[in-house]
Amino acid sequence: MLFNDQGSTRPPVTLAISQPAHALISGEILRAWAEPLDKQLVLAAEQHDIAWLDWEVSPTFDPRTGRPHFFRDIGAAQHAPMWEQGVRRAEAAWGRHVALLVSRHGSTIYQRFSDRHRSTGDGLAEDERAASDYLRRHRSLQDDWARALGLDADAVARDAELLAFADTLSLILCGALPAPPQIEVTGRTIKVELVPGITSTYRLSPWPFVTEQLTFAVEARALPSSGRFADESAARAWLADPARAVARSSLCAA
Known part of the structure; x- marks a missing residue:
């Protein structure tokens, strides 16, 4: 689950966005x-977080934040088996090409994890082992x-790089990552700049898309005004509530 602080709204609100909903934006980007681009790549980008489908139905609760766990706070020991199942589902649903790209995206994630964690301290040994095994x-x-x-x-490496680019850009739009000054993709450098005063809107240069502006809208859930829940029971009641919001974001040419 991702959390997007809508700073321009009054009163401010934080929206919770599911991983599969964020992946839909990745597909729209490509x-x-x-x-x-190959249609299989676009489909893989759109469905790259299929591993999180079951978890998003009943996300685990983080008592430190009073929210469902932010996806980056879940260790590889827990989500590597989810990725394994996601790859199997992708193969069964769409075939080996999409499954290959979903699998490769998992490898990108676990390679980054291994690069960040080179010691077995702080309880990371099990997560490191899960990442290495994957x-x-x-x-x-x-x-x-x-x-x-x-x-x-x-060809596979290029497609994997494009998928990773779309994933990163979507995470930025969803508020899950701070925008870096630039992103490297397929031999080019794309500068990224937040548009002042407008929530979740970024300028890109050079512009890599067919139209001069892209807008995105995915269904989300609004957290309570405090930004957290008193306990897990309150979070479960919120998950059962049918109320929804819309998380909007956009990209424009510099």
Whole structure:
């Protein structure tokens, strides 16, 4: 789950956005790419967080924040099995090409995890082991699928980089990541700048899309005005409440 502080609203409100909803924005980002992209890549971007479907139905509660866990606060030991199931679901639903790209995106995540955590202190040993196991198992699986599909390593790497770019940009739009000054993708550097005074709106330069502006809207849930719940029971009642909000964001050319 992601949390987006809507600072421009009065009173301010924080929206909770599910991982699969954030992934929909990733798909829209690649669907608008200025160069033609394989439909399987766009679908994989749209569904790359299929691993989180079951968790988002009943998210775990973080007593430190008084909210459902932020997705980055869940360790690899817990979510690596979810990714395994997500890859299997992707293969069953859409075939090996989409499953390959979802699997490869998982590898991108677990490689970044391994790069960040090189020691076994602070209780990270189990998470490190889960990340390493995923990388080892899926490396050969990805090679087998790519070979069977006739995809060369460079093509798969390029698609994985585009998916990672769309994922990162969507996380920024959803308020889950601070915007870096620039993002590297497929040999180009794209500058990112928050538009002052407008929530979740960013300028990109050079502009990589077919239209001069992109707008996004996904269903979300508004947290209470305090930004947290008294306990897990209150959070469960909120999850059962049918009330919804809309999380809006946009990209524009500099």
